[in-house]
Each structure stands twice: as structure tokens, then as C-alpha cells.
Amino acid sequence: MAARRPRERGVTVEDVARVAGVSRQTISNALNAPHRLKPETLERVSAVIEELGYRPDQSARSLRSGTRRIIAYPAPVDDPANPNALMGGFLEAVVAASGEAGYRVLLVRPRPGQSQEQALDELIAARTVDGFLLSDVLRDDPRLAHLTQAGFPFAAFGRTAPDQPQSWVDVDSAQAVIDMVGLVAARGHRRVAFLASSSGLPWMDDRRDGFLAGVRRHGLAGQVYSVPGDDPGEIIKATRELLTGRDRPTAIVAGGDWLALGVYTVARAEGLEIGTDLAVTAFDDLPVTAWLQPALTTVRLPLHGIAKALISRLLQIIEDGVTPRAGLVLPGEPVIRPSLGPPHAL
């Protein structure tokens, strides 16, 4: 292959032991089981560790102990229409949560020509990671089936099937949208539309179901509009149809902030004033919506709570072998802003 630079050798457990006048194992214990050491020994050893800047070699540790302290996160493709992952700050939250637990995040993606399952298998077989954190899980997600069959630890943002480990965390999207519909209803709106992106995505289905439950509960006239594609052009086209047809809705509950951007664009073009002529709510609270005028009423995802819960569950599987008996559902946080219009507007 290639010429390799001479390997600079670091401080080893042997070096520390020699300086501290104790054995290897005592150094190891000082780091992994400090309670076993006499307090004075611990103090002395810690001082030497600090002084020499000793850090156990991660590879050697992993080889012997079988634990990698690394979690793999299969990065979803950064699709704006699917802001759960990178864009929404979820990755941020995951890195923070796992870092606090002493784990690091390995970002993985199938190589060209490789299936998702093959990519997982490679990491499992090479014993590169201790577990997986999945997001954007689909109904019958092949990754879940694969990991379940392999008996490999994972935690999922999004529900798993009943016969799979219930190591998942999800947002109560349906309830959050019901709340949105409630807010719209309280302001006197009767004709309400739900704007959904191309379906099949479980979270979008949940939001739509919440909408349907909401209109039923409040006795509203609710219709669901699905946009065939995900790009701005299609969203705008579908939204224009919705807003220029007869029996135009007075309120739009969008399945995502991204869709609400389309509503703003069309409303502006059609001379409809949001918050007055048209109430708009959305979902996700993406940073970009800070630019919208009037500000957008939406649902904020508790990303840090989700990430913490996921890491906590994953580490319980990895470290204690305990698989959660049930999934965890966290509430979304309604963020009420002027796009909803004033109370009793109509």
C-alpha cells in the first residue's frame, strides 16, 4: 500500500504503573472501578494519570472488553421535506446526549450499491459499534427487522412493530395536531384543510390521523390535501388549488413547516392575509420559520428529550441487557404565534 509514518507510541498503563509504583491492574481499576482502591492509592494513581496524560487506548480496551463506546447513527438523506433529522437539530441533540453518557456517534451511510441492511451487517460483523440509533423509521422498516433478527441493540425514533423490541421513542403527533385543530376551532373556523406531504411516511400519517380526529371531535368540515411530491413547485401547485377552489378553507393545518412555507407563498400571491383571511398552523418549528411574517404557529418537537430517552434506552440494552417493555411517547409543544389569528377572529 503506502509508506506509513512511524507510529508514535503513547503512554500506556505500564508506564503509569511504573511511575506510581503499583501494578497494571491497579491503574485499570482506578479508571474502571475506583471503589476497589484504597483512597490514598486512588489519589496517588490519579495524580500520576493526570501528570502523564494517560488515556486508555480505545482499541485495546474494546478488543479486550468487547465494548466500543460508539453508537452508529445511519444518517437519513438530508431531505428538506423530511426535517426530522439533520435540519431539525436532532443530530445535535443526539451527539449531546450520547456525549454525556460517554459515548460517541458514528455517522454511517450505505456505500454506493450497498443496501441499508448490508451496511448494518458490516458494522455488526466488524464489531465497530455497540448499537444503533435509528430515526425516520418506517412502518415495517427493514432495518428494524434486520436488527431484531440479529439480536443487536438499537433504539428508534419512531414506533417499532409489536413483535420487535419496544425500544422506541416517539412524539404524540396525533395529539399535537388535535390541539392545533382545537385552537383553530376555538377561533371560529369551520372549514379546515390538512396539508400533507406525499404519504407513506408514518409521522405524516399520524399527523393526518390527528387532524381527522380533531375535526371529528369539534364537528368541523375537514378535508385532507396530499401533495404528490416533496419539492416546492409541487407543494405550491397543490396549495394554490386548495386556496383557489370553491369553499376555500379559512384555516390550514399543515403537516409540516415546510408545507406551511408553500401556504405563505401562495397566500401572498393570492392576496390572502395570513392571520386574518387565513389561519395557518404547522409542525416541526424549523429555524427557518423565524423569517415568516406573520410568525408561524407550529408544534415544537422536544428533540433533546427524545435524544436523551433514546440514548438512555439504548444504553440500557447495551450495558444491562434490559429491553424496554413499552415505547415512550412524548408530547409535542404547541407554539402559538400570530399566524393563527386573534382569538374569536371570525
Add this chain to the structure above:
Amino acid sequence: MAARRPRERGVTVEDVARVAGVSRQTISNALNAPHRLKPETLERVSAVIEELGYRPDQSARSLRSGTRRIIAYPAPVDDPANPNALMGGFLEAVVAASGEAGYRVLLVRPRPGQSQEQALDELIAARTVDGFLLSDVLRDDPRLAHLTQAGFPFAAFGRTAPDQPQSWVDVDSAQAVIDMVGLVAARGHRRVAFLASSSGLPWMDDRRDGFLAGVRRHGLAGQVYSVPGDDPGEIIKATRELLTGRDRPTAIVAGGDWLALGVYTVARAEGLEIGTDLAVTAFDDLPVTAWLQPALTTVRLPLHGIAKALISRLLQIIEDGVTPRAGLVLPGEPVIRPSLGPPHAL
């Protein structure tokens, strides 16, 4: 600590050797130096490897060979005003480029209370990664100084100091902005303003310098407006001052798409039509600008090219010990859209 599940033992080199009827080392060579094997042996061994699904244990390999096949990427905080990193798809490109080279990306961030340098040291001392990929490098970035002193491999998106390894890649922001000014000048604009975010960020300085060079070259009246903060409120406030003062510019060259969003917002409120009353150009080509009406003229960063070049340089340092003699400057790609206005508008 905690009860640990019995470690399931994987397929080892020993197992493959036994089945294939050769020695350990031959298996190792089949994977790492296939040219050393007789073709028929290679074929037989490969078949057995495939059959047993053997993958070398990453930890054992790392321990012995000293190579981790992992690159650390210190994740910048996901600040919308700084869209170089997560939001702009750079991370995507990095994962793809390193994956193709057989490396994985470890996302790291200092733990609470830990300095950036300490976080780097920890990874170096624990021999967790082979090198670092840095983005959002500042002038006199302490991370660069630290890694240089430690003699540890890195590559940087953004220029390094002259006394540091020239293992950097950067975009020719200045030239790209000069081009933008040229486009504006060609359309007859004379009073042009540059909108910058809170300064001190090298790439923003480069863009501003490009603007100044551009107005000088074309003999325009150019002024630079710096926004004190990074959040939408401040950007809008500064932009409003700019657009309502006397001698209002007829063209705005924004230092970033994020700033251009402010221009659109203010222009709309002030009744100025973009592309007619006001020409607007920007920088970054963020996905969100797809929503702007009229579409935004901007500069696209060649993120995949940047990532590929960075990985290539980093691996040359890691694998061959060769440090690049000079940095690499890639051009930005002007993307001309209607916000610029028609040719010879004035």
C-alpha cells in the same frame, strides 16, 4: 457496573483459516495484500470469507496496525447564520467522500465544561481516530494551532496560517462576490450595498473584500452594512435602515442567503419589488431559498468537491505522511436567478 450480556463471539481469522486449510496470515493477506496470494488460493480463501461472513474485528485490527479508519469531525454548532456546516449539506458530502475511501466519520463535540482543545486531546490520546476534518476555521483557530503542535493529521475547510500545514481547501469567495458585483454592474446598478453578518468570520470577511474589490473595479458606489447580531430580528432591523435611508441602494449583495431572507422580508414590507426595484444576490444556495419569490441569485458552494479534496488530503497525510505544500482554492458557482433582475434593467 452493570451486568453485561454474554459476548457473542464472531467469526475470527482462525475460523476462516481452518476451513480454508491455510494459515491465519494468508487470510489477512487476502484482505490487505491480495497480490501476495496465488490467484487460486485467493479465490478459495475469498469464497470461505464470503461463506462465513468474516469481517476483521475493527478493534483488533486497530490495536495491532495503529490505524482506526475513522475521521473525527468536530461538529460546529448548528447556527443558521453559519450555514457552512450541517445545514448546507457539507456533512453529507463529508460522509459520502470518506465512505468511498473506506473511512467513517465520528461526530464529536466538547463535553460541557471541556474546551475544544481538550476534546481533541482526548481523541488523540485514546487513539480513537486517525485524523481530524475541521470546518468553520477561524483566523488563528486554536484547534489548528493545537493539532499542528501535536503533529496530528488534519484537513481544514478554510485557510490555515502560513506556519501551519497547508492541508486546507477553501472557496474563492472573494472572486465569486466580484462576479456578483459584475453581474449587478452589468445591469446598470451604481449604488450597491453589501450586507454582512457580524464580522470576524473569515469567510464573511473574504466576501466583503470581494465586494470592495468588485465595486472598485467597476467604479460603483459601494457601501458595507454589517449586522451586529445573527438573529432574524437584528438582520431585519439593519436591512430596514439600509433600505429606507436616503440614497437607497438599487442592488444588494448579501454575504449569505440567510441575510437575503431579511432583504426579501423588508422589501416586501416596504413595497419594493425584488428584481425590479431592487436587485439581490447572495451566497450559499441553501435549500430554503427555493421558496423565495422571485428566485434568488446566489453562489453555490461545490460541497462535494470540497469534501472530496479534504478527505483526499487528509488521507494522504494519514496514509502516506505527505503534507500538502499549498492549499487548494475552488471556485464558487454563480447561480443566476430572477432576483438579479433582467439584463439592462436600469
Add this chain to the structure above:
DNA sequence: GCGTCGGATATGAACGTTCAAACGATCTTC
């Protein structure tokens, strides 16, 4: 005073791989 216990530390082995060197067989060379 002797055996027993328990806490603290030490020792040998093992994790699974690749390195460095050795080995045997075949091919050159004169």
C-alpha cells in the same frame, strides 16, 4: 496461636489482528 475471612493489589492469560521474520518450493543464473 491458629485458622478464616475480606479487602487491596498483583499476576498470567486472553481478546483478534497484523508485523517481522522464517520457511520451503520453484525458478534463475553461471
Add this chain to the structure above:
DNA sequence: GAAGATCGTTTGAACGTTCATATCCGACGC
């Protein structure tokens, strides 16, 4: 036909840690 040179393969050792077990030492019970 002997002395290398080359090729393909094998062997012993080493990477740096933690596991499992052994050892040491003082305290305690009877």
C-alpha cells in the same frame, strides 16, 4: 548442479487493555 533470488505461505510475537484468578496482609473469632 550449486548458489542465490523470488514467490507463496507459515510461524511466533506483539499491539494495550481487562478478565479471572492468585497472592498478600491485617483483622477477627475462638
